[in-house]
Amino acid sequence: MKKILKAKGFKMLTALVLTYIIIQVLVSTNIINDYMQATLVTIFINIILAVSLNLITGFTGQFSLGHAGFMSIGAYTCALITARIPTTWGFILGVLAAAIVASIAGYLVGLPTLRLRGDYLAIATLGMSEIIRIIFINMDDITNGAAGLLTKRFVNWTWLFIFTVITVYFISNFLKSTHGRACISIREDETASEAVGINTTKYKVMAFTIGSFFAGIAGALYASYFYVIKPDIFNFNKSVNILVIVVFGGLGSLSGSVVSAIVLALVSSFLQAFSDVQMILYSLLLIIIMIFKPGGLLGSRELSIAMLGDWRAFIGEKFKALRSRKEKKTTAKEDLDNDPVENK
Amino acid sequence: MLEVRDLNVYFGVIHALKGISLSVNEGEIVTLIGANGAGKTTSLRAISGLIKARSGDILLNGQSIINMSAKDRVKNGIVHVPEGRHVFTEMTVLENLELGAYLRRDKAGIAQDIKQVYKHFPILHERRKQAAGTLSGGEQQMLAIGRALMSKPKILFLDEPSMGLAPLLVQEIFSIIKTINEAGTTILLVEQNANMALQIANRAYVLENGSIRVSGSGQELLKSDAIKKAYLGG
Ligand SMILES: Nc1ncnc2c1ncn2[C@@H]1O[C@H](COP(=O)(O)OP(=O)(O)OP(=O)(O)O)[C@@H](O)[C@H]1O
Ligand SMILES: [Mg+2]
Numbered sequence: 001m002k003k004i005l006k007a008k009g010f011k012m013l014t015a016l017v018l019t020y021i022i023i024q025v026l027v028s029t030n031i032i033n034d035y036m037q038a039t040l041v042t043i044f045i046n047i048i049l050a051v052s053l054n055l056i057t058g059f060t061g062q063f064s065l066g067h068a069g070f071m072s073i074g075a076y077t078c079a080l081i082t083a084r085i086p087t088t089w090g091f092i093l094g095v096l097a098a099a100i101v102a103s104i105a106g107y108l109v110g111l112p113t114l115r116l117r118g119d120y121l122a123i124a125t126l127g128m129s130e131i132i133r134i135i136f137i138n139m140d141d142i143t144n145g146a147a148g149l150l151t152k153r154f155v156n157w158t159w160l161f162i163f164t165v166i167t168v169y170f171i172s173n174f175l176k177s178t179h180g181r182a183c184i185s186i187r188e189d190e191t192a193s194e195a196v197g198i199n200t201t202k203y204k205v206m207a208f209t210i211g212s213f214f215a216g217i218a219g220a221l222y223a224s225y226f227y228v229i230k231p232d233i234f235n236f237n238k239s240v241n242i243l244v245i246v247v248f249g250g251l252g253s254l255s256g257s258v259v260s261a262i263v264l265a266l267v268s269s270f271l272q273a274f275s276d277v278q279m280i281l282y283s284l285l286l287i288i289i290m291i292f293k294p295g296g297l298l299g300s301r302e303l304s305i306a307m308l309g310d311w312r313a314f315i316g317e318k319f320k321a322l323r324s325r326k327e328k329k330t331t332a333k334e335d336l337d338n339d340p341v342e343n344k
Numbered sequence: 345m346l347e348v349r350d351l352n353v354y355f356g357v358i359h360a361l362k363g364i365s366l367s368v369n370e371g372e373i374v375t376l377i378g379a380n381g382a383g384k385t386t387s388l389r390a391i392s393g394l395i396k397a398r399s400g401d402i403l404l405n406g407q408s409i410i411n412m413s414a415k416d417r418v419k420n421g422i423v424h425v426p427e428g429r430h431v432f433t434e435m436t437v438l439e440n441l442e443l444g445a446y447l448r449r450d451k452a453g454i455a456q457d458i459k460q461v462y463k464h465f466p467i468l469h470e471r472r473k474q475a476a477g478t479l480s481g482g483e484q485q486m487l488a489i490g491r492a493l494m495s496k497p498k499i500l501f502l503d504e505p506s507m508g509l510a511p512l513l514v515q516e517i518f519s520i521i522k523t524i525n526e527a528g529t530t531i532l533l534v535e536q537n538a539n540m541a542l543q544i545a546n547r548a549y550v551l552e553n554g555s556i557r558v559s560g561s562g563q564e565l566l567k568s569d570a571i572k573k574a575y576l577g578g
Contacts, residue, residue: 178446185443188432192488194394195426196495197418197447300434 044160050257052214058251060207061187069129070212072234074098074219091154098220106212148230250296255303351400378551392424421498429484433477444494461490538575
């Protein structure tokens with residue numbers, strides 16, 4: 001059993017290293033140009049945001065509409081630190097501080113609001129993130145108000161790659177632990193969780209705090225790559241966009257969030273060519289896909305080798321069905337061809 | 345084993361439990377009956393710590409547990425099967441049972457108890473790899489009881505286990521409750537089906553508007569005219 005786990009870990013590591021090398025080659029040969037690199041960085045940031053929100057909403061079942069608020073806390077914390085210590089070490093300090101400050105905010109927001117359920121929780125978290133935004137607008141001595149902060153670029157895409165891997169690794173291991181199972185059981189049935197002795201409030205707050213921690217990291221990375229941050233970047237729309245990635249990938253599927261972040265970023269950068277109708281097409285596409293796959297791309301399953309096998313079997317079966325239907329049709333046609341003679 | 349003294353519970357201004365006192369002795373089946381909204385569920389939830397009582401005391405084997413968290417009460421053997429069929433819908437039957445042992449660390453004991461649960465409910469063994477949400481209502485109720493047994497209850501609270509089940513299944517559930525009791529678990533049973541409950545209970549309390557009106561042995565109450573009129577349909 002241990003051997004298999006090790007082998008699995010090893011495969012994963014190989015895949016990651018390969019991915020890294022491929023991207024590196026594409027970047028250094030300029031096949032991925034500067035413009036596309038920004039998309040790449042956006043993908044990484046969105047993966048961190050989506051995976052951390054999935055922990056809160058998809059796995060623990062707590063509907064949050066305030067993820068952008070915690071991201072903004074991370075972004076401002078990091079930007080304020082790198083403004084004073086404009087070095088890579090300053091950035092590292094900034095990310096750590098961003099994560100810690102955002103998670104403290106998440107804890108303080110979560111403690112009172114997580115008593116609420118469903119829609120009420122969504123409204124409360126939305127309200128909280130709007131409050132955070134308005135505070136940033138009004139603290140102009142420190143944050144420069146609505147105009148925002150301008151810093152420098154401290155990171156390249158490699159940093160984002162590393163932080164994304166760490167985030168996904170941490171959250172996926174958390175979910176496999178007893179704590180993670182407690183979180184999932186709350187989503188499945190809160191009353192039953194209480195009945196087996198799970199402290200539901202504690203685990204809801206824990207999921208919310210960890211989710212905010214990583215949202216803070218995402219914010220810090222955003223500030224350190226795109227170097228302009230304004231309160232309006234982290235508005236309600238941003239929270240909704242993160243939620244869209246999570247729902248589209250599948251509530252309760254980490255690999256779904258990863259795939260979905262990639263697909264949606266590619267789709268929207270492709271749609272930029274149709275600038276007038278870009279948002280309409282994007283929304284339309286989302287609607288169409290959600291109609292055909294209401295559980296999201298992956299439902300609550302995870303991507304795995306075995307699943308690829310299933311897919312092959314699935315496609316094979318469909319193919320067979322299609323062929324046999326065609327055969328039936330042709331025989332039916334022959335029947336028809338023969339029929340008229342008798343009718344006469 | 346369990347003693348409740350003058351327990352008061354409020355929901356805002358609603359005085360839901362008006363100083364109830366009751367006791368359950370080791371090895372007994374005690375039933376709590378009463379009309380809708382009488383406060384049966386509230387009593388169980390207050391004793392298992394899911395809601396806070398404003399005043400009164402709860403003693404488990406002589407020790408006050410009124411300030412204990414719900415989790416610690418489960419650890420101490422007060423295990424609650426909530427009203428309605430609460431199972432972890434997307435998890436398998438086996439995973440549900442394993443979560444029942446959430447607070448336990450004795451792997452061997454857990455494996456042993458899973459076997460024991462399958463003995464009580466053979467259908468759960470058959471369905472062990474099926475998602476709990478796809479079980480029938482009766483099977484889900486059995487799973488909820490089985491999961492509670494996995495927490496090693498000293499006293500098991502059952503909140504309307506027969507609700508919504510076909511008559512034959514009601515019979516079966518009651519006979520399983522009796523078996524579980526005979527295997528050494530004390531039971532506090534809340535039921536709408538007063539007739540059946542009184543038949544298997546050693547003692548019973550009748551709750552009305554948040555107060556205990558009558559108490560006595562199951563047989564006594566079955567014969568009482570007042571009870572017959574109010575709860576047994578004539
Ligand atoms: N969370 C709550 N908030 C406000 N009132 C509540 C709450 N829970 C219960 N009540 C009220 O307390 C009273 C007792 O409710 P309880 O659920 O204990 O009744 P019950 O005897 O279990 O009824 P039933 O047989 O219908 O399950 C009811 O009047 C109910 O409306
Ligand atoms: Mg009830």
